Amino acid sequence: MNLFADIRALVNEALASMAAEGMLPEGLDLANVTVEPPRDPAHGDMATNAAMVLAKPARLKPRDIAEALAAKLTDDPRIASAEVAGPGFLNLRLDVSVWQSVPKAVLTAGTEFGRSQMGQGQKVNVEYVSANPTGPLHVGHTRGAVFGDALASLLAYSGHEVTREYYVNDGGAQVDVLARSVYLRYLEAHGQKVEFPDGTYPGDYLVDVGEALKAKVGDAYIGKGEEVWLSEIREFSTESMMNLIRADLKMLGVEMDSFFSEKSLYGTGLIEAAIADLDAKGLIYRGTLEPPKGKVPEDWEPREQTLFRSTAHGDDVDRPIKKSDGGWTYFAPDIAYHYNKVTRGFDALIDVFGADHGGYVKRMKAAVSALSEGRVPLDVKLTQLVKLYKNGKPFKMSKRAGTFVTLRDVVEQVGPDVTRFVMLTRKNDATLDFDFAKVLEQSRENPVFYVQYAHARICSVLRKAVEAGIAVDDATLAEADLSGLTHASELAVAKKLAEWPRLVEIAARTHEPHRVAFYLYDLASDLHALWNRGNEEPSLRFLQDDDAAASQSKIALARAVTVVISAGLGILGVAPAEEMR
Template sequence: MNLFSDIRDLVISALDSLVADGTLPAGLDFSAVAVEPPRDASHGDMATNAAMVLAKPAGLQPRAIADALAGRLMADPRVAGADVAGPGFLNLRLVPALWQGLVRATLAAGADYGRSGMGKGLRVNVEFVSANPTGPMHVGHTRGAVFGDALARLLAYAGWDVTREYYINDGGAQVDVLARSAFERYREANGLEPEIREGLYPGDYLIPVGEALKAKYGDSLLNQPESVWLRDVRDFATEMMMAEIRNDLKVLGVEMDVYSSEKALYGTGEIEAAIATLRDMDLIYEGVLEPPKGKEPEDWEPRVQTLFRSTAHGDDVDRPVQKSDGSWTYFAPDIAYHYNKVKRGFDQLIDIFGADHGGYVKRMKAAVSALSGGRVPLDIKLIQLVKLYKNGEPFKMSKRAGTFVTLRDVVEQAGADVTRFVMLTRKNDAALDFDFDKVLEQSKDNPVFYVQYANARINSVLRKAREAGIDCADATLAAADLSRLGHEAEIAMAKKIAEWPRLVEIAARNNEPHRVAFYLYELASEFHGLWNKGNDDGALRFIQDGDIATSQAKIALARSVSVVICNGLAILGVAPVEEMR
């Protein structure tokens, strides 16, 4: 049940009737007509912009449309009032029975309350993490992993057919550096002093790789030239690193559907085929780029390269895909990889990149636009940095990692659920401070605690009610006499619950799972406020001594809050708690 959608349907129906009787001209586009919560709750329950967006195309004053629309809406038994405000906004007040019925609908739907068919089963590929397989995942990867997984869960909840994908960047020079670094640990495992020279990876995490290499090869590689061992050691170390990355993701509750390898694109003709496809569109040419901004002329050497005419699809400059020596640029395999996703039949692509990939956005969107003929939209979300604090100081780097704080460090300190929730308390393109002391404290300022505490309080009500002999099964509560929920604070609680399906669709439409975390905090705040009012006003307490019918109605309201909290936490990948310890 989406009450906002239902009332919008009512508004559209009323507008259709105004067209039918000639009040409004035919042929109006109603797609921009919205029904949403009013900015000021005192103005009503819902507001519509219908008169404002239709005035110009209808050739009428907004207030004239609003007055006519108000008259039609008042004929519906669900509408208690329709008031025109300002230049033509229409504020609606709904009958209490509608909010009371919403509680029943929430309990009846359970885990499906808020689910949407908006995605219509369309296939969406969400590519995220995609870290270089050169070491354990760090805190930046953690935020990207949480965001990507929560977005995938959100889109699935809103009706999309979602594929989670990890693109293994194993085709560049960094995996050769990994191999050389691992070889030094292999030498160490054989009793020699490792030479961790500048440019190699210094972390202790490669010690087990060196030991595993010794177990496989003994000392047979020690006196061999790099040309003999580089490929085998590179493949061996990469596979071990990917196994560790998979384990890190599992600790965080993230499971990928597909792992794709960049290295697998080389030598298969896929890169050549993608570039040939663009060439057939007259989007590949030989040319010389202008010097990069900020470069002095003496630093710039003009040279002929193979270029993608990305400016034809919205980019600022054309981009090289092949160097003058014939080797591919980093961009070329990425084009081929995205072409592969297009050919797999996805209706939408989403890439989640680190903040340092901002310069890649326009060129990648241009490539997908060209290769899909504009059919497949690509949304790229950039994940900003995370700053870690503990005891008021920046959290120290991990000795094991060598240069950064690992995902394991964060999860071991805070727990997976807290980590996931907190990583979603800021929009993806905003920097995030992660303070280990604050995220574990039990206060209103800690959003994950505040939401979990609301759910725990509701479960304590259910336990006490059962001890008092009150039947609290969802089916029983849904059948309760909910007309007993008449207090304005109880109606306000129901109104907040009503926002959940609308919130899901807005968050999914904009690929913004952080909206779910924000909403859950607001919902919890509303519930704690109702709880506190009950401390002062006995009529608002959930269990009314000697009055089972009223108790069940009030418990139904509390239980419906728990349903929404659990549904929202499931999207965030966080387990709800029933009791605070």
């Protein structure tokens, strides 16, 4: 059941009927006709822009179209009224029986309610986290991990075939620095006193790696030069760090489908193949770039370079792909990696990066556009900073990492469910304030608690109903007489439930999983409002004394709320609470 899609189909049928009767021209494009909630709920249940978007191509006044459309729509028993507003918007009120049917639709569909097939046949690669394997994940990585994982789940929920991928940056100089840092811890494990020069990684997390290296090779590397140990320690250290990162992600409930190694691009011809593909399209050339805009550096000198003509695909400037020494720039393996994604047959690519990658977006989108000849879209999502507080004051924790607060620090403080939900209470490109006191607070101001409390409250009702001998299995509740659900508070819950399928498709289409968190909070608010109203009006309570049939009708509505909350929390990677402690 997707009520908004159903009413949009009804609108389109009415428009087709008007065209058949000569009231509208044949062949009008209905793609931009929408049916959605009005900005002001007082205006009705739904609104359509049909008359506004068709007026110009039909060469008719919007109000004339709207009035004729209103007459057609009110012939349908689902439409209680259709009112023309302003220049030609059409506000619709649905018959109360439509809203009363929503709980049955939810309970009949069960876990399938809200699932969409909009992405059927579409393969999507979502790359996220992709932190350098030089240390544990920090709180910034946490936000990217949660966002990417929820987005991947949302896309899968809407019918896409999703691959969750981590790009292991193990091909650059930073991994050599990691190996040298581990070597120092290795010497320390042998009892030597060491100092960490600037540019190395002094965090305590490498102590265990140094000990593990000692256990593996003994004193084989003591007193030896880098030519003996650098390559092997590099591999050992990278794998050790990736094991640490996998463990951190597991704490957060994140599991990847694929780990792609940057190192696998070198010496295998993959970079050369990607650049050759661009060259064959006339996009690689020798040229000289203009100096950077603004103040020109003192050491700036124009020099001929090998460039990718990224401006042909929307970038601001062309980009170097080779350094002056003939080696590849950092951009070249990134091109090759995305070329690999394109050749793997993905229909869409999504990269989730930190805010510091803003300057990277246009060049990478240009590369993917060129490599796929515009067939494969790339959406780059930037996650902004997370600011840590406790009771409103900046909060600093013990930093085993040496320089930053880790993912593990955060999850150990508040748990994975709270961490994940809170990370999705702001849009990805907005800075997030994470207050360790507030996220554990039991109040309406804490969205995690508020949504979980709604679910737990209903679970309590279900347990009490069973104790009272009332059947509350979904099959029985789906057949309950729901005509008694007439109060505005009850209908508000039903209306919010009906929005779920539409919300899923919008969130999936815009790649915005935070919409799910916002929706769950609104649904919980409507449920709590109904519950509180029941304290004043006994007829609204879910359990009606000595009236099993009335109880079942009201419990059917509540049970439908748990179905949708569970589905939404599942997308966010959060377990619903059966009871609150």
